[in-house]
Amino acid sequence: MAKQPQKQPQIHEKTMSNFDKTTSTSEVFSVASEQLLTELTPEQAAVIEGGAFLIVDALQAITAGADGFPSGNDDTYITVNGQRLGGEIGFTTGQRSDIGLGAAFGNSARVELFDADSGFNGKDDNLGGFTVTGGPTTGQAITRVSGSGSTYDVYYRVV
Numbered sequence: 001m002a003k004q005p006q007k008q009p010q011i012h013e014k015t016m017s018n019f020d021k022t023t024s025t026s027e028v029f030s031v032a033s034e035q036l037l038t039e040l041t042p043e044q045a046a047v048i049e050g051g052a053f054l055i056v057d058a059l060q061a062i063t064a065g066a067d068g069f070p071s072g073n074d075d076t077y078i079t080v081n082g083q084r085l086g087g088e089i090g091f092t093t094g095q096r097s098d099i100g101l102g103a104a105f106g107n108s109a110r111v112e113l114f115d116a117d118s119g120f121n122g123k124d125d126n127l128g129g130f131t132v133t134g135g136p137t138t139g140q141a142i143t144r145v146s147g148s149g150s151t152y153d154v155y156y157r158v159v
């Protein structure tokens with residue numbers, strides 16, 4: 001009397017239930033990601049969108065001479081890609097002032113300083129500038145600019 005081998009029925013239920021679990025887990029994860037995005041600062045959002053963010057931390061007047069000597073009190077303001085960044089700040093030679101303002105940019109950021117003039121003094125004087133390209137700076141960078149009788153150190157970061 002030969003024994004007949006018995007076929008065991010194949011069961012797929014376990015595989016199906018694992019698949020369902022994976023689906024619900026990924027839905028929870030995508031909700032969490034959206035909540036994270038709303039908590040980003042504008043700086044972080046700019047970086048995620050493929051651009052960068054320039055922050056001007058401070059200016060120091062090495063020489064404030066754009067309104068002539070000895071009256072020398074520059075009325076200094078900053079532009080980034082032609083857009084004005086904040087108001088005028090009065091600078092005397094040697095003075096350092098915190099700025100703490102920034103702007104998002106794409107490929108490059110042209111930073112320029114001006115001395116505001118009006119009336120008899122004519123149009124604003126350009127105090128020089130520089131162009132920032134590429135990725136984040138490692139910590140703070142300093143670039144010296146000069147023009148119209150003034151020289152400034154610009155303290156900035158790209159994040």
Ligand SMILES: [Ca+2]
Pocket residue numbers: 066067068115116117121125
């Ligand atoms: Ca001037």
Ligand SMILES: [Ca+2]
Pocket residue numbers: 066067073074075115116117121
């Ligand atoms: Ca002026």
